[in-house]
Amino acid sequence: MTPTPTPTTDRRRERHTAKLATIVAEAWALARRDGLAAISLRELADQVGLRQPSLYAYFDSKLALYDAMFADGNRQLIEVITALPERDDPREGLVELVEELTRFSSADTVRHQLLFQRTIPGFEPSPASYAVAQEFYAIGQKRLVSAGVSDPGDLDIFTALVSGLTHQQVANDPGGDRWVQQSRRVVEMYLAEIGRSTKAPSTVRKSPSRKAPK
């Protein structure tokens, strides 16, 4: 997903990358003000001291801009969770992880939208950007395993818990901490359930679904 002509010399490449970062940062600012889907390329260009066609030296299209923002947001996410202090008790570490993720979403609604909701028609992360998202996912999964969670179903439940807390936080108390406060209890509730089921790992309860499983 390289833009148009990638700069040749190191010096030029450096400036190119720097300018690209300011464009992405300004795009975030516009998205926060008007909404993610309402970013105007002409206004974005103005904000970074360029004319609209010049943006095409950095992005092939508007979707490519969203792609860069997607990767950028996921890098922020990785940065935040890797900065968390190590805990002897992996369960306590899990609590803090979930609290931090909920805070992260609460801090920036549109960032949460781009990263976790499919809100832009036609947008799909490029392989490179998707790899960043998977890196985050791998880190989270590793912490889960440390806390003794390995069953796929258990993992699905955990992702549901986290996405539920973050979504409610963003939707009903953006900038606040109403669901951040519930994170500890939710994680402890979850770990209690996991501990309950690991005694008999063979018998997996399944919901009487009306649809036949695939």
Place this chain on the structure above:
Amino acid sequence: MTPTPTPTTDRRRERHTAKLATIVAEAWALARRDGLAAISLRELADQVGLRQPSLYAYFDSKLALYDAMFADGNRQLIEVITALPERDDPREGLVELVEELTRFSSADTVRHQLLFQRTIPGFEPSPASYAVAQEFYAIGQKRLVSAGVSDPGDLDIFTALVSGLTHQQVANDPGGDRWVQQSRRVVEMYLAEIGRSTKAPSTVRKSPSRKAPK
């Protein structure tokens, strides 16, 4: 949020309302095909045999169309959950409620987006439409109270669980039932936690009932 000039005679009002319903239905179809934000008023008008400006006889703006869709989706939601069979055990009823809500979201991604995510820039439900959403919320809360949940914090956790299951279902397995299948276990996990925290722990079933819902 009445459109432009509300029809005067009963006959005209009737046709107006009927046509309005077909417009909303066709808007859903377009949204399913191209995405919620990608609805084109010109194409919508074509689909219902009108020219684009004529749509303004039914909606003051595009946002007013979204508002009508929002109310419509919430009415569908109320219809679905009120159609659920009565259960002697309110806990079993809660399980089925959550399963049904997750199925509801899985069945229509864009409907879930409009109802539960803030994805359209500038859109905010009108008081009339918001009242429909609150009616749904009141029904859900009533069932929760029947199951012995009344604490506000407990309620916040429940909404997080439901929104998490539905969101994961929509985002990662649209049309499927991967998180629908986890609904029972999540609800039982939740009820166990509630029972643990209440001062007077009632009879908590240790093992879940295998009673099939239907």
Place this chain on the structure above:
DNA sequence: GTCTATACATCGATAGAC
């Protein structure tokens, strides 16, 4: 790389005739 200039298709929205 960035500019000016221009082009095209599409969009939501409005004015005014009927």
Place this chain on the structure above:
DNA sequence: GTCTATCGATGTATAGAC
């Protein structure tokens, strides 16, 4: 209510000067 005609703004894209 529905139409035609039109508006301003948008995203997208290209050509060519510097």
